[in-house]
Amino acid sequence: MLLCESAMEDTSRTQATTIMRRSIYTFLQNYHYFTATSAALAFPYALSVLVSQFFVPLSPLLPPIHSHLRAVFMAAEFPPSSNFFTVLSFKISQTVSSSIFALPFTLSFFLLSKASIIHLFKHNSPSSFSSISSLYKPLFSTFICNFLLLLAANSTAFSILFFGYHFVNGFGFSLSPNWLTFMSATGAVVYSMIVANAIIVCNLALVSSGMENSGGYLAILKSCVLIKGRTLTALALAVPGNLALAAIEALFHYRIVVRAYGYRSGGDFSGFSLALEGVLIAYLYSIFVVLDTVVSSMFFKSCKTGCLVDREGRYCYKIEIVAEKDGNAYVMLKNIEEFP
Template identity: 30%
Template sequence: MEVSSGLSPKGNSNALHREKDEENVGPNPENVELETVSNDFQSDYHIHSLSALEILRETVRILRYNSTGFMTIVALLICPVSAVLLSNVLVDESLVKRLTLRLLLIAKSSGLPLNSFIKHSCQKFSEMAVSVTMCFPLFVTLSLLSKAAVVYSVDCTYSRKKFDPSKFYVIISKIWNRIVLTYLWVCAVLSGCVSLFLVLLVAVSSVFLIMGFSSDLIIYAAMFVGLIFSVVLANAIIICNIAVVISVLEDVSGPQALIRSSLLIRGQTQVGLLIFLGSTIGMAFVEGLFEHRVKTLSYGDGSSRIWEGPLLVLMYSFVVLIDSMMSTVFYFSCKSYRMESANEENEPVLEALTIASASTDVQ
């Protein structure tokens, strides 16, 4: 089935204004706030993209309008994954220790000094690798479904509609395969980046060791490689996040979604990096609090964990929600800018899927 490639907030608003004038319907109190949201969004949107702060403000306005729907997504889809991630309940400590030991042996053979920083880095990397592997079934089901639900909710907001679970079920059943395919490609790309970094780190360290440099110079070189890798990984994550959004809103998937994402955000990478930096800092802050307050520290008999644990899980879930919403708004920002520059206007893809499904049911 051929569908249009994208959704323009401006196009949706204009179409809805025409429908409203044709039907001569009076003002609906439920749409007053969203009317402001749409108008505010358009007022910032004259052939210039939104900044990271403007995207955050737009995200807050969307969240206020459809708070019930987004809170439902948090409670049913995001919180369970966040609780498992923060608690590391699925992580096998024996695997973490074995992987940490192997990384330390590789680091030592490459000439890196086994100081506290290297040991801590190997420990954290091992925990992350084991956690991601063990939690992959959750990521490819609940987490991916939550991202799709967030994208659908933002799309509904720009269409001045409430979140409809039945419509979402119809849509997700039609596009789930392409979302999963895109996510698998995302995992492959990120895994390739990490693997390339490890190979490059070992190679650089080994070359410096063979050339007779001291361990201090070797660790400085490793830190330089790590700095470059962090920038590359951040850009890759931004492209991958937008690719998932594209796989929901457009009829593309897999490598095509990744290529389209890289083209779409061209020239807007700085905004994406700021969004990624803010989300990463927020998640790391909550993870640190959970590690210190719940896993390590407790008052008396440990009763503080009863309320601090769920509170931090909720905070982490909220940060994940905001990150997904900002990625979606960032997509709309880039898309609207490209469409206005090219004087194009597209119809909503998800709405087209819903209409097509309804027509099929009638027949």
């Protein structure tokens, strides 16, 4: 059993490395298109996400969201002394406030940037704005369904943490600091796993909606089937991109936000150089947003053309998405062969 799991991890790591190398090669092959068209479309979204670091701490939305979330945690009788729930409530409040601030740019420039990349993978040629806008409707409907899926994933994670805490609390372990630390660490792992898998499905669903011209919940169902047996590969592909985006956000915070507050306090900083550096960091952020979409598109193509072997290593399945004349689509798993 351990050898099988080790073999699966090695296979997932190899697949992730291959997909990443192909994605970088494709990005460099179409460097001018991705950096000029796709990155330019993603730039307002990237700038809004980074600039939200200025306004979120001063936003009137943050205190009520944080207070309501803390009230929910207190009503659920989560331990108030746990640093995990304190940090979690604050980070979720920040994320919600930042998402609300960047929502207009997300629904416009972000989706159009993704549409430009998906169109290139779909037709193997650069696209005009009219052809890009034709993919906007399925991407938009899928984005709305993704929002509901992420909301459900967070609710599920909180429910699991709620029942887990009260189950342990029933045995009287909650008074021990060691048990509180153990529960916080376990809760962080469980919450991260649930939300990470939901984000992976949402990213693949956006690519699927553009490739298949079918948005909404159907794209999410397709992505759930496509990702079957490839969860480790998807996680290995998602982690580097998210770490890079988080690093750029931290770079913007320390290079721009902190210096800007110092400038307002009378520090010796040039406003023009500060703004120019902020624009360059935002453009770098948009480049990585484009590269993340390229990786997701390459992963989607790999899932469509690849086969899946079950955990016991006996059967091989091929994924087929069949589109009927009535506009409905059906996801099928075809048994190719049985291994001895």
